[in-house]
Amino acid sequence: MEDYKFLFKVVLVGNAGVGKTCLVRRFTQGLFPPGQGATIGVDFMIKTVEIDNEKVKLQIWDTAGQERFRSITQSYYRSAHALILVYDISCQPTFDCLPDWLREIEEYASNKVLRVLVGNKIDREDREIPTHVGEDFAQRHSMYYLETSAKEAENVEKLFMEIAAELMEQARSKELPRYENNSPTINGRTTVIGDSNCCSRMS
Amino acid sequence: MEDDLPTEYDVIVVGTGMTESIVAAAASRIGKKVLHLDSNEYYGGLWASFNFDGLQKWMEECRQPNKPSETVDASKAKEGEKLVKAGNQFSTVSNLEEKWYILEEVADSPEGQLSSKITQTEGEEHPASKAAVGPGEGAASSLGGESEKLEKEGNCEKPDSDEAKDNSVLNQRENWSQNKLKKEYRKFNLDLAPKLLFARGSLVELLISSNIARYAEFRSVTRVLTWINGRLEPVPCSRADVFSTQNVSVPEKRMLMKLLSSCLENEDANKEFEGFEDKTFVEYLKSKKLTSNLMHYVLYAIAMATENTLCMDGVNRTQRFLNSLGRYGNTPFLWPMYGSGEIPQCFCRLCAVFGGLYHLKRAADAIIIDANGEKCIGIMSGQQHLETANLVMGVGYAPPDFVKTAPSGGLSRGIFVTDRSILPSDKESLTLLQFPPLDGAREPVTVIEVGHTTNACPKGLYVVHMTCKQQTTAHEDLKAVVEHLLHVEFSDGTVARIDTDIKSTQTAHQEGSSAENPEGADASGERPAALKPQVLWSLFFNCPETSQCDFSADVPSNVFLCSGPDLDLDFEFSVKQAKEIFTKMYPESEFLPRAPDPEEIVLEGEEGSGEGAEQKEGEEQGDAQEGPKEAQSEE
Structure with a gap:
């Protein structure tokens, strides 16, 4: 009956207009640009992928x-x-804001969260941030790095598939239970919450 | 400019407190154009939860004298408009007192010694002998031994988990310094206004019916305690509890079950409570010839009432408790993970998802009123003139003229970071304790203890929240309860504890050894007293309580004021107030209809959405249910 073996929560941040919604829509629906108005009422998108014959949601x-x-x-x-x-590789201010975003991430996300830096809009001719600058930044802050184009569907699939694979790897090698001590996340949640009647059961 | 906002709205909401956030979500949900502002850089105002660092910043802000009031630039008003400056006394926090009880820094070596000592102790069979160990290094091992013993006693039925437990106990005795605690600042979520949710209370029902529950996670409160005969005791609240408790005799159990049943049976209510309409709940309980133990349980822990509570009020409160039993856990209560401050944010998220515009660190500097003073036209925010059909604001942001007739009351709050539970048990507990009014004179104090599994604090520590109605200052109001429950002497981590608590420790040892069999000790109702939790850090403050105010008197007809945190355990007051405000603005519209699940929105989805409706939120166990597959089948 099980529809999937793993469920992972992935969140996007970054300045307005860098193409976060486009990346999500491209990946989950194969659409670009995303339909207007469709954003209203949409909280998160779901896509189930298959990795090593396992379904990952x-x-x-x-x-x-x-x-x-x-x-x-x-x-x-x-x-x-x-x-x-x-960030948007054709827009320097969106790159300059990255430290601010990192600060916010440090503050509120689990410190073990898998972090990926994405330079989007590589279809644009007017690049302002060279690839190596993005790469450097990612390396300095121990993040993965990838450049994408939601418009041309470049690296979008790869981005999410790699995240799914990496998270699955972590879950399998039991690296994820580390979350149990910090912020309970899905794997932690399955056990922790099951024990304590957490009301993810609400509804 | 990035900071330029659109200038026309259906609703402008100022302040991100609980009521404000619910109203914002409800208006946005039915398609209204909402702007939601908060002058703070965080959500929630006086409802917020902070990590340790954030709380320090908050205190700094509170300590700053009120900024000299800037005059409102009247030239910004259009013809026929008046500007009224925003902000008043109800935003003020007072009597702020922060205190540390531990050293700023602890050298590395003593810590190492300490743990090796504890390890030694662990192997010894009779920790009672350790009472003989004098102060100094030995004290620490004695603490370790003591707790180990208590743990064992509490766990006679489940020897399997001994090992894991002992480990956790040892971890609890970590030596905390101020610096170490500050270093872990991110692991704290400390609530300004800690709230529990009744499992069948109006907020839980609203979270479910609106589908906002998906933004939050909760834990069940694991036990309800009370303070009786000078010590803490678990209150049997479920049927199973009543039957298994050893603190209540069999005839008492029958009495209790009978009483609780009669409180629940509405049909016979008239007959049962006849003649008690004008009398107090206590008088009713007395008429039932309850023993004093049972009276105490029902009055203080279950009804959470006082001796002055009227009979029917007490019955209603008892019903509220009983009705929420059995839904999620052993007690009727839920606690929000990451703190109560998450809850208003969940409503803000929904508002944003439906198009609401959010701007923190943005104040409403002035309210724009029409020439007659009857209607609000909008607000001045920065240089912008923003118009709105309705204005909803947290009471602290309202111009003083809007709250002329509002009486002032207050809450007394205490927050304590401690090194162990007020009543240690084999698993980390999430505890509610209604501390009864002492000596008949004081107010009852609500005590909530949370541990690291709720993300309230780092592992090995606990956070204790105390709340009561303000009489004098928070410190004074809570003093008696603090002294009963907590150890508030300074401790350098090695010596102080055994010195100051030596009496109670010795007593504990004697009791423990006189009753060879700990079960026997339990049956007689006597349990060895555990060491009180050492407080590492404490904060007291008073904040305004405005739920009793009538806000409609002095405001223009399209302005709605929202109360700050109230004394009640749950968020019910805010839910009710938000619903009233929404209904006044949009009498014809549904209040927070269920938001669709993502699966139901997928445009090209080839499967019916009916299935999606049944799908529970993805945040739960991976094996929960079969989910819809449209995303997958698209590829």
């Missing part, structure tokens, strides 16, 4: 526009397994 959360004035609720970061920090 990704729950991908978007910022609901709260990033526009730097007003993302802390609860957005809670229990995330992976965090994708996105």
